[in-house]
Amino acid sequence: MSGHERSGGPVRRGLRFLAARWRVLVRLGAWSVLETAQTFLVGYAPARALDAGFLAGRTGTGLAWLAVAAVGVVAGAYGTGRVYRAVADLVEPLRDRLVERVVARGVREADGGALSRLTQQVEIARDTFAGLVMVSRSFVFTTVGALIGLFSLAPALLPVVAVPLAAGLGLFLASLRPLARRQEAFLTADEALAGHLGAVCPGLRDVTAAGAEARIAADVGERVDAELRAARSLARWSVLRVAALAVGGQLPAVLLLAAAPLLLDRGVTAGALVGALAYVTQSLLPALRDLVHGLGTSGSRLVVVLRRLTAPARPASGTGTPVPPPARRGGTRPSPALAVSSLTFAYGPAGTPVIDGLDLTLPAGSRLAVVGPSGIGKSTLTALVAGLLTPRHGSIHVCGHPVPGPAAAARRVLIPQEAYVHGGTLAENLGHLRPEPVPEEELLAAAEAVGLAPLLDALGGPDAVVDPAALSAGERQLIALTRAYLSYAPLALLDEATCHLDPEAEERAERAFAARPGGTLVVVAHRLGSARRADRVLLMDGPRTACGSHDELVRRSPAYRALAGGRPPSQPALAAGDADRVDPVAGPGLAGDGRHVVAHRPVGQVQAPRDLRDGGALGGQG
Template sequence: MSEAQRHRVVPGAPLRRSGLRFLKRRRTVLARLAGWSLVESGQTFLFGFALAHALDDGFLRGSPVVGAAWLAAAAVCVGAGAYGTARVYGAVADLVEPLRDTLVRKVVTRGLYAPDGAAVSRLTHQVEIARDTFAGLVLVSRSFVFVTAGALVGLCSLAPVLLLLVVPPLVLGLALFAGALRPMARRQETFLAADEAIATETGTAVGGLRDITAAGAERTVAAAAGERFDAELRASRALARWSVSRVLALGISGRLPIVLLLLAAPWLLGRGVTPGALVGALAYLTQSLLPALQSLMHGLGTAGTRLGVVLRRLTAEPATGAAGAGSHRTPRDGYAVELTGVTFAYGPHADPVLRGLDLTVPAGGHLAVVGPSGIGKSTLAALVAGMLEPGSGEVRRPATADRVLVPQEAYVFSGTVRENLAYLCPGGRVPDADLLAAAAEIGAGALLARLGGPDATLAPAELSAGERQLLALVRAYLARAPLIVLDEATCHLDPEAEARAERAFAARPGGTLIVVAHRISSALRADRVLVMDGTHVRTGRHGELLRRSALYRELTGGWAHAEPPAAAPLQPALAARDADGVDAVAGTRLAGDGGHVVAHGPGRQMQDAGDLGDRGALGGQ
């Protein structure tokens, strides 16, 4: 998926409106900044003016005392300007820090509800870019405005004709610079996109080092990472080429007026311009206007364009309809998920686990997926949920935040019951009535009562595997996602508890349920059954598949003999392997956790414990 597809970038107009609202709320700070900037730039006007009068009225007329007095006045103004500069920095801080806090809140909120591989780059690198460049932009912009105004007023006070030599090249150079800002911004955005791609590529590689080594994919991964670095190098070179326009604009607006003033000096002296006025004009140009232009063009040309790009990216909304190989496009009306020609393999040289799979699940449907261990059931569940991307073909499903995958190993963390159950809800808040009602629907009401209610503290090591599954199921039910995928998520429950939980999910109005079946009863409850046998698939109702599929007849026969008694107790608690009592199973969402997390949103990789540990004739997953 391309960078433009992964993010819906907020257009310039809304960003400008947001910026204006931000500044309007801080009018007092802006007024204080303008006042101290005026004090700081007062020296600009008085320096050239005092220098001209020191020469014309003092030293050139033989009155050194008068000349020294004018120079002393200029020195006093320099001291006042330094005092104003110190106060300017305090006002700038009152603008910059609130912006940084606002951006951090936006990035953290987006990372919680729509995580992706670039979240770390945004929070650590790009927020600091925005903070630093905004501060620099405020400093150089207000300095240029006040210094330029002071210099032009000073030139006019010395001799209005001097403006004819300064204003035209100044305007021409600024126009050239302004015209180059947009192309520079585009190159800057390309550079930042390449930086995010590097963070995503290397982050994925580091998280899968064991698998990369085991599969002998070191060169392939290194080549992919190298392509990202090469793209960033090309983007940085393109950005550097556009800096030539900044040098040209500075030469026209800042240095050409000095040359014109020197060339026109005889003509100016012949028309009443005094020597002191010429020296004062040179001081205005070399000591005030040229440094201000250099700061402005350097600040806007690098920091300014970068700031605009970074702010658009930090305030962008996660894409909900982008299609990277079609994997996030919305399915047709009336369908919850569609797979078209999907092929997936765990590596470039591995045999495909799924090949050319076509599957359509209608909205509100109930599908059971059956097949031998290691045949690809959990892989299919991960593809449907967005935890894996197909090697080829399309997976069309609802928006990224509208599906929940519950794997076999349920994730429960140290905290309160409420925190565990409301984990997938917006803001993590659920009314007690809704929470208790969901627990009753799933069949976990007695468990919550035994634990002490919503505000009781959970100790994961004291829960059985079945109790953890019940809590994960209630968590998924409270998420209210239109699409629920249960990947053997009830395997530690007895048949009666499993049936109650599945019926609760299936009864949700408009809700779609896909179950990787653990028992034949799950297939009997479904509207349709998908049988996977490694070479092709069959779909149909239970009775129809008994007639058409020998594999399904074999599976149902094996299930019937292995079905445990209805009163089978929940399995005992598993031994805790860390402080929170969470098994160290590799997986999704958290480091060292892979497959036992309730997934909600996009993900990059998943290893499913239910299939990986069972290698059949097809080599497992």
């Protein structure tokens, strides 16, 4: 659909809406005639009071004309009150129609954004439409009354006022369309920045833990710059509104004063000149100012909101498990879920590579467990796949899309060890990675699959308000796992994301992820059970790095055999000596929340208050 069609659609629908309510428009126009009479008397009565009254020595006549002007003000106020009633009869049906459309979309089409449209956007459209009706009507009838009054006082006054008024109005109308486009661009840029910050701010701890501050700052900076460019463009075009107001509303007063000698020589009386100034300063200038600010700002805002309210709904995602990405056409071989080629990474130009020349291909739907000593690069690998770190050499592709890149980012989800839960309802936490609210049936099914259902019931259901500080580390991990499960990303990266769960809960969560349609799972293993359940195991141990099934590695890898046969469990890297530099534990001098445990002992031995039972670290199971 072209831009012209999109902009013309609301206009055509608006004209049909007004045509169907012609009786209301007639009543609105009839009461507005009183406002025209009031405007006419604002200039005509003082002019007659001067010419026929005070300047002619007839004080009574002058006071009588002033009394007529006062009567006109009272009559105009009465008409304005009736105008508000007529506007209500015009606006409320619009609101009702919009509510019907939003409710129909929300109920019949399962539109997740219906609540926002019903509670906020409909009211914005209603109030803005009412304001536009009032300022447009007022400008039309005020201008008519003032021009009639100028002609009645002295025809010579009419061109002095009408010509600059028409020029200012024409300048404003010519700038209206480009101004509306730039205002919509600014709103879009502002929403993009707000949406990006809403996604980034809850994960600041994970960003810091993964060392991705520079990249996140660059991404946010790009959106800030985009909003700044849109704001500057909007400001430049807004200058035309000021120019239109100066030409149409203020220039006529200057011309009347400058041309006063010439006008008086041509028979224009002093009273008529004063009346003309009253028309300009008391009627035309305020009416034009209201029109410029109302139509220039609120008009484009109304168009934007109406487009969103009347746009077709996005298809619903359905219930149950997340919708997998569409399959490739034509029977071509699908891309692997993860393809790593000659991957090399080191912290710093002179640093020893943590990962050196790694090649790995993971088909869609498979499970990979990543094991190895602490500090060997397991979390670094997940950070590289997630695009939080940039490799020195090599390439990474997620579902055929290069990392980093928006397409790859949309197809993977990373769940770190320190799970984040924000304030708000449980449903808002679980649906954080979805562009629209998650239907309750799908949310409950995901909670049951991952193992969150008992906690969900204990908290009071999806609408219960969550207090993150009152949750244990294991409970936070269950919420983060269910949130990732509900995302549309087919590749899930669990970086010790189940370390605070007991073995049974860990197994249930991993099996749920493995059962997602088209889902692929990479687990940085905390326990040996994760490696036994996986299709393949990647042992990261420097030159002894190996990949295969659990049984294969037990047979051919002494390092893996030692790890699986009872070697002391790996020690989580501390902040001061973390070779991966992605340890999420707060370092010295950083404020903590009093709920997190610094793992100076094996992860399997760490217990936080109210944590779920932990069954032991990798290597602790036979």
